[in-house]
Every structure is written in C-alpha cells, then in structure tokens.
Amino acid sequence: MTHQDLFNQIQLKKSFLCLGLDPDMEKIPTHIVDASEDPIYDFCKAIVDEVQHLCVAVKINTAFFEAYGETGYATLGKLIRYIKTHYPDLFTIADAKRGDIGNTSLRYAKAFFEAMPFDSITIAPYMGKDSVEPFLTYEGKYAILLALTSNQGAADFQFKTANKKPLYEDVLATSLTYENASRLMYVVGATKADFLKHIRAIVPDAFLLIPGVGAQGGSLEDVYHNGANDHVGLLVNSSRGILYASRGTDYVEAAHKAAAALQGQMKKLLS
Amino acid sequence: MTHQDLFNQIQLKKSFLCLGLDPDMEKIPTHIVDASEDPIYDFCKAIVDEVQHLCVAVKINTAFFEAYGETGYATLGKLIRYIKTHYPDLFTIADAKRGDIGNTSLRYAKAFFEAMPFDSITIAPYMGKDSVEPFLTYEGKYAILLALTSNQGAADFQFKTANKKPLYEDVLATSLTYENASRLMYVVGATKADFLKHIRAIVPDAFLLIPGVGAQGGSLEDVYHNGANDHVGLLVNSSRGILYASRGTDYVEAAHKAAAALQGQMKKLLS
Numbered sequence: 001m002t003h004q005d006l007f008n009q010i011q012l013k014k015s016f017l018c019l020g021l022d023p024d025m026e027k028i029p030t031h032i033v034d035a036s037e038d039p040i041y042d043f044c045k046a047i048v049d050e051v052q053h054l055c056v057a058v059k060i061n062t063a064f065f066e067a068y069g070e071t072g073y074a075t076l077g078k079l080i081r082y083i084k085t086h087y088p089d090l091f092t093i094a095d096a097k098r099g100d101i102g103n104t105s106l107r108y109a110k111a112f113f114e115a116m117p118f119d120s121i122t123i124a125p126y127m128g129k130d131s132v133e134p135f136l137t138y139e140g141k142y143a144i145l146l147a148l149t150s151n152q153g154a155a156d157f158q159f160k161t162a163n164k165k166p167l168y169e170d171v172l173a174t175s176l177t178y179e180n181a182s183r184l185m186y187v188v189g190a191t192k193a194d195f196l197k198h199i200r201a202i203v204p205d206a207f208l209l210i211p212g213v214g215a216q217g218g219s220l221e222d223v224y225h226n227g228a229n230d231h232v233g234l235l236v237n238s239s240r241g242i243l244y245a246s247r248g249t250d251y252v253e254a255a256h257k258a259a260a261a262l263q264g265q266m267k268k269l270l271s
Numbered sequence: 272m273t274h275q276d277l278f279n280q281i282q283l284k285k286s287f288l289c290l291g292l293d294p295d296m297e298k299i300p301t302h303i304v305d306a307s308e309d310p311i312y313d314f315c316k317a318i319v320d321e322v323q324h325l326c327v328a329v330k331i332n333t334a335f336f337e338a339y340g341e342t343g344y345a346t347l348g349k350l351i352r353y354i355k356t357h358y359p360d361l362f363t364i365a366d367a368k369r370g371d372i373g374n375t376s377l378r379y380a381k382a383f384f385e386a387m388p389f390d391s392i393t394i395a396p397y398m399g400k401d402s403v404e405p406f407l408t409y410e411g412k413y414a415i416l417l418a419l420t421s422n423q424g425a426a427d428f429q430f431k432t433a434n435k436k437p438l439y440e441d442v443l444a445t446s447l448t449y450e451n452a453s454r455l456m457y458v459v460g461a462t463k464a465d466f467l468k469h470i471r472a473i474v475p476d477a478f479l480l481i482p483g484v485g486a487q488g489g490s491l492e493d494v495y496h497n498g499a500n501d502h503v504g505l506l507v508n509s510s511r512g513i514l515y516a517s518r519g520t521d522y523v524e525a526a527h528k529a530a531a532a533l534q535g536q537m538k539k540l541l542s
Contacts, residue, residue, distance in 0.1 A: 063378035069386030073344040107334035115340030124395040128424025151372040153399025
C-alpha cells in the first residue's frame with residue numbers, strides 16, 4: 001500500500017480512523033465468551049465487519065493474542081488473514097513493538113510481512129539503525145517507529161535532552177538517515193498533541209499513528225490542527241472506546257455508534 | 272528462580288554459559304530438515320539434550336520461531352515446555368525484546384510467564400517505567416532490560432549524552448527506581464566489555480546477560496574481569512558458535528565440543 005493509496009482511502013471514506021483491536025477476555029460480552037469456541041476471533045470479526053467502512057486502518061495489538069499462548073497466536077493469524085482477504089483496502093498494523101539486531105529483526109519482518117500479511121509493524125528504536133532497516137526492505141510495507149508515546153513512562157527517557165534536543169526528536173531526525181526512510185511512519189501519542197507541530201516539521205511527509213484519543217484523554221481537534229499535512233498524514237487510533245462501548249448483546253451497534261461519532265468529527269475536520 | 276539458585280547452579284556446573292537458540296532453517300543440518308516434521312524443534316531439542324549440563328541458562332530468540340507464523344509459535348511453546356519439564360534447573364530466557372504501555376506489557380508478561388513457563392524475558396526500555404513494571408510483579412521471574420547492546424546501531428541512541436551521562440547509564444540508573452527493581456537483569460553486549468566495570472558499579476548486584484562473545488568478537492576474559500561480582504552475576508550467551516559448529520551429521524558432537532570449550536574457559540576463570 002502506498003501513501004497515495006492511503007490518502008485515497010481517507011478521501012473516499014472521509015475518515016482517518018484506525019480501529020484498535022486489543023481484545024480483552026474480561027471485557028468481551030459474556031454471551032460471546034460463553035457461546036463461542038474462539039471468542040476473541042468472533043468478537044474482533046464482528047466489530048471489524050461492522051465498522052470497516054468507517055475506518056481506513058486496523059491496528060492489532062499482538063500482546064492481547066500472545067497472552068493466550070499458541071492458541072492466541074493462531075487466532076491472530078486467522079484474524080489478519082480474514083481482514084486482508086475481505087477488506088484489502090484497510091491498512092493493517094501489527095502493534096507488536098518489536099526490534100532487535102539485524103538478523104533477528106529480519107525474522108520479525110518475515111513473521112509479520114510474510115508469514116502474516118500485515119502492511120506495517122510498530123518498532124522500538126532503542127537498538128538503532130540495523131534493528132530498523134530490515135523492516136524497510138519490503139516495498140509497500142511500513143515500519144512505524146515509536147517516537148513519543150502516550151504513556152506516563154514516556155517521560156523516563158523520551159524527553160531526556162541529548163545533543164540539545166529531546167531523545168524523541170533525535171529518534172525522528174536520525175531515522176530519516178536510514179535506508180528506505182520513506183517507508184517509516186511514527187507513533188506519537190495524542191496526549192502529546194502540543195508537540196505535534198514541531199514533530200510535523202521534522203517529518204513533514206510521514207504518516208503518524210496517534211493513539212490516546214478518547215480513553216487516554218487526547219483531543220482529536222488538537223491532533224488534526226497540529227499534525228495534519230497535505231495528505232492528512234494521520235491515523236488516529238481508537239481501541240477501547242469502540243470495542244467496549246457496550247458489554248451487552250448490543251455491542252456491535254454500540255461499537256458502530258462510537259466509530260461513527262469519531263468518523264463524523266473527522267469528516268468535519270477534513271472538509 | 273532466585274539469584275542464589277542461579278549462583279548455586281554456576282558453582283555446581285562451573286559454568287555461566289547461556290545457550291542461545293536462534294534456529295535458522297538455512298543453517299540447520301539438511302538431514303534434519305529433510306527427515307523431520309518439525310526440524311526446528313528436533314534440532315533445538317538435540318542440542319539442549321547434549322549441552323544442558325554445560326550451561327546454566329537457555330535463551331530462546333522468539334523471532335526465529337515467529338518467522339514461521341503460527342507453526343513456529345507452536346514450536347516455541349513445545350520447546351520451552353520440554354526444557355522446563357526435563358531441565359528445571361536451567362534458567363530460561365525469552366529473548367523477545369517486548370515492552371509497551373502498562374496494560375499491554377501485562378499481557379506480554381502473561382504470555383511468557385503464564386501461557387509459557389519462561390523464567391525471564393528481555394525488554395526494550397524506550398517506553399519507561401510503566402512498560403517495565405508489569406514484568407516485575409512475578410516472584411522468581413525477571414525482566415532483562417536492554418542497556419548497551421552489541422550491535423552497530425547501539426551507537427544511534429544508547430551513547431547519546433543526556434543529563435551529562437550516556438542514555439544507557441540513564442536507563443540503568445532510572446530502572447533502579449522501579450518497583451521490584453531487584454527482579455531486573457540487564458543486557459550488555461560483550462563487544463562493549465570496556466564499559467562493564469562502570470556498568471557493574473551502577474548495578475552491583477544484578478545479573479548481566481552478555482551476548483556477543485564469539486561470532487561478534489567479544490572476549491570472555493575481558494567480560495569476566497570487568498563484569499563479575501561476588502555471585503558471578505554474568506550469563507554469557509553463545510548461539511551460532513554452538514548451534515552451527517557443524518552442519519553435518521556430527522552437529523551434536525560439534526556443538527558439545529564448542530560448548531565444552533567455553534565451559535572449560537569459564538571453569539578456569541571461576542577457580
């Protein structure tokens with residue numbers, strides 16, 4: 001998928017919403033848990049089927065599948081194949097936060113770009129260049145580098161000043177020197193919207209994946225006004241706000257309503 | 272497993288060797304690939320059976336399993352359960368480089384400490400405190416934080432000076448303030464042996480996991496003399512040097528010989 005393809009989808013759907021799938025067995029409606037042989041799959045599938053036309057991307061949090069061991073990992077494979085087969089225009093993200101020495105990162109790239117058909121994967125930058133570049137050798141695929149995350153612990157290191165600038169800025173600037181840097185996107189938490197203008201100046205063309213709108217308190221308007229570029233360049237993620245809008249038998253309708261509300265706000269911002 | 276248990280094993284086996292399992296289908300002896308239904312499992316099992324008495328730890332690189340999708344992940348589960356059942360005294364490491372916001376790190380902890388019976392997992396520090404602490408809530412389990420890695424890309428960020436010290440030092444010092452910090456260990460590349468004395472001064476009691484001896488050029492003597500504490504406090508990893516000592520039908524004997532050579536050097540250093 002190219003930047004242009006993604007921009008086309010944004011224009012078509014009047015949305016830059018990313019649906020985050022963090023399926024938590026303790027929050028999935030009990031009638032699914034009781035009746036289904038694979039409740040996580042059935043729950044995620046039902047939500048995706050219902051809201052796919054309102055979003056341009058789907059982000060699957062691998063931890064919520066790995067927590068169930070081999071069974072969970074098998075569900076992950078089944079789910080990404082279902083999504084890719086039925087909704088090939090959705091940009092898919094493995095939110096996996098991987099990254100290791102070169103020959104190992106190469107295996108993670110194989111895992112998510114070959115063994116599973118994801119379009120992109122989130123990557124931790126700590127190990128530098130040779131831990132990131134293996135993911136950038138795939139045409140039409142993207143590595144989404146952690147820059148400034150939405151959590152409290154972000155303050156531990158990401159704001160530390162190195163060479164007169166905070167570490168997250170250094171991560172952004174350094175990553176632009178990597179081979180095939182045009183295949184990079186970046187994670188920037190919505191709770192850090194004040195920093196978006198500055199970040200956009202460093203990476204003017206890249207798509208930014210923005211978690212933290214809704215449950216974590218970030219504002220969609222602030223994100224758009226500070227972060228959009230001429231291709232929009234934003235994928236704003238919502239997970240819990242959509243998935244757990246209701247825990248009753250009306251969970252699909254409630255998810256639709258929550259996603260439609262976000263898409264409605266996005267449509268307004270885009271016009 | 273406690274620090275004391277690990278130290279007891281080191282004294283008993285006269286070894287602080289960690290066997291690294293990075294099974295690469297292109298390097299596994301062809302007679303296994305041709306004959307076995309699960310060559311990665313059979314290869315790893317044969318090596319572990321042969322050298323387990325020479326090492327105190329086994330580090331499994333999850334990427335080399337995930338590269339084969341659901342099948343690979345199932346092999347990972349089968350392998351760690353085999354090792355834990357047959358060799359309960361071996362300290363097991365999921366070399367998985369995970370780390371995410373708190374509720375997600377909690378799922379990775381469940382994945383590797385509950386769904387699979389690992390004793391420890393390697394963690395990337397970029398997202399800070401709440402991305403690490405969920406792993407530290409398990410008694411007898413450890414999070415092994417990346418400090419100074421053995422690869423070239425380590426120079427990108429880990430040596431950047433923040434608050435008058437390099438980032439990796441800041442990672443070490445900051446991590447000591449985390450809750451249950453006594454359940455932390457650290458990754459320090461053997462290629463960075465010059466820094467070990469200084470690192471040991473910051474984290475005097477912690478075990479250090481040291482990759483990079485052998486193939487990557489680090490020296491065992493330098494590592495020991497600069498990094499050992501009164502509980503030894505070192506797990507020196509060898510992967511390729513043992514696994515691929517021979518690609519012929521004598522691969523088990525060759526692996527034994529390579530592991531025994533390292534253990535022999537360790538025995539000398541320990542006496």
